[in-house]
Amino acid sequence: MSDVTEQTEEELPLERAGDRLRHAREKSGKSVEQIAEETRIPQRHLESIEAGRFADLPSRTYAIGFSRTYARALGLDEHEILDMVRTDIADGGGQEQRAVSTFEPGDPARIPGRGLAWFSAFAALLLVVGVLAFFGDRIFPGAGPGSILPDEEPAAAPAQAETTGGTSAPATAPSGQVVFTALDDNVWVRFTDEGGERLLEKQLMKGETFTVPASARDPRINTGRPDLLAITIGGKPVAKLADQPVTIGDAQVSAQALGARTAEPAAAATGSGTQ
Template sequence: GMTLPQLSAETRIPARHLEMIERGDFASLPAKTYATGFARTYAKAVGLDDKAIVEEVRAELAATQGGDRHRTATFEPGDPARIPSRGLALFSLFAIILLIAGGVMFYSRIISPGSGPGSLLDEQRMAAANAAKAKVQPRAGATPAAPATGPVVFTALEDGVWVKFYDGAGAQLMQKQMAKGETYAVPAEAQGPQVWTGRPDALAITVGGKPVAKLAESEGIMKDVPVTAQALLTRGSGQTAGPAAGPSGT
């Protein structure tokens, strides 16, 4: 006879499967198809009746599978006493809900205290503080106002600018044709100083070192124009009078 290794090489059936066939342990083969196929090949190789062997294998497999089905059908369910009661299940669900709620509260108060809605009182206080700050701060882009007092200085922007300064009583303070860049500071002790010129547009004015609006933006005779700090600041706020139509008598 042939040895198992020789028979395995001849039939190309693994030796362990041949051992199962020789023992008649067909149920241990991989599947019913493999069992019948291996048995047929084995029977032919050793000179047995392959049809009879296959029928025997099928009968044994059928008997084995029938026993398995019977065991499955007669399996008894577990003890009902081991199933948790309805009250215990509800208590467990309630405990889980409490645990989740506690975790959410801990996170919102300890880990992320600023993520919740803010206090309405805090918002009102912040709005009041912002309003007060807006009142104190100057408007963006606004030019700081010049002081109401300070030296009044005229600067000629062109050559040959004729100008005459005098006080409220008519006493002359200065009269000349100013050169470009020449300056004149109105005496601080002068009472009611005024100016007379035909080129108000060519005279730059500062009060306390801060520039203010010119007497006019075009040529024209202007006389008896007050040049105190307060008067010039008032003109700069939009109350500037235009040049006179012509000279008045002295």
Template sequence: MTEHEAEAVEELPLEGAGAQLRRAREDRGLDLDQVAAETRIPTRHLEVIERGAFNELPARTYAIGFSRTYAKMLGLDEKAIADQVRSELSEHDDTRAERGMSFEPGDPAKVPSSGLAWAGGFAAIILLVGSAVFYSTYYGIGEGPGPIEPDPEPALATNEQPSADREAPVAAGSDDTVVFTALEEGVWVKFYDANGVELLQKQMASGERFEIPSDAEGPQIWTGRPDAFAITIDGKSVPKLAEDDFVMRDVAISAEALLARADQTGDDTAVQNN
């Protein structure tokens, strides 16, 4: 950081990280679209950062990583900006905790009467029992509303034979090698197994590859750019996880799961063509 930039930061000790970044951008005569093109950070995320609303970003990692990249692009002290973002996120968490503890037991006006407390408890019990009866009657035993977006499960083998005009899909084996290759620069991603054990977390460079360990149990992915990764299984390409950028989390990426997604994509395409 230059001497002029250091003085600018010192003159504004109460200014948040987002405001510092916005001021530095405006001093350089840049607009958000130019910054987005340079940093590969979506414009909507840059707007959130400059407002200081870091808690609105998909994850804490995004808030700190994007702010660090933004600061580096502007020539600011990226470590100082990242530390300030962490501090602002912690302050936001503390504020939420304080709001949850705003009840004052010592104030008689705020303490509910014993009669009201008993009535409320009795009503809650009736509501719970009624809900349980309705749920079991309406949905049936062992059933319930399904997940909003279930992870694809490995296809189960059946005795059904493939038709003559449709080639049977290649079954995935236990030794299949799954490789993810970043197609753009600075794509953040986290790979982990079914137990939450981290396999890799970083901003991958364009062309950088990561091979899913063969002994990883139920490998999954978390990224905001599922469209920025090419995927191969034993050297053969399979469809991307998505064609657009959005936050994708807890999505299975074993060979079986990826082949199941590919089969589903093929079925959807066939239906559209018909």
């Protein structure tokens, strides 16, 4: 009789971790779906644990971590359950499991959801972009795109330099041959030099010209129609001696004298414009 009893006990299989968990769940009156909602462990993984199919789980560490959480949810001794799980895996329950990870998951209820993980990654990306946009020129000077505007040309030098007093310096006096041209018929003129020697005295016809000799010293003119005499110095026109028919006597007509007359009105106009 005793031999039969011993033989029967030897033939009875040992209770596995999955069986212990399943019996405790059934005793508590909860379904696998309810345990999955409480622990946030996928239902298929809970069914694999109860069936002892630890090879169906992602890795050995998941089998241990999920079993611990399952035991806590049912009020079982988690250390005892984990010892049973390790024994079941060593006996062949996890022969086909994947490579063991060094990470052992904890309570799945504490693992952040996928949506939160994506939101955190997006927020971190925005932060990096903002930092680079704000501090980019300081961290990487000159790394931005080049300007499409052409380089600024240096400001052109003023045509006339200003003197210390703030007034424009007089323009350089023109030089060259002085030529008078009659703009109408019968324009009487008389040209003399420093000694009073007469250089020309006649009535010029329209278009007729007179060139003041370059050798003449302090040449002068007498005329009653300065408004009908066009003047050029070195081929460049200068202002007439007068714009109205007035009598002019002994007016200097050298290039220097005529150039000074031309510069004086310009200087006066500049001075009045700056006031």
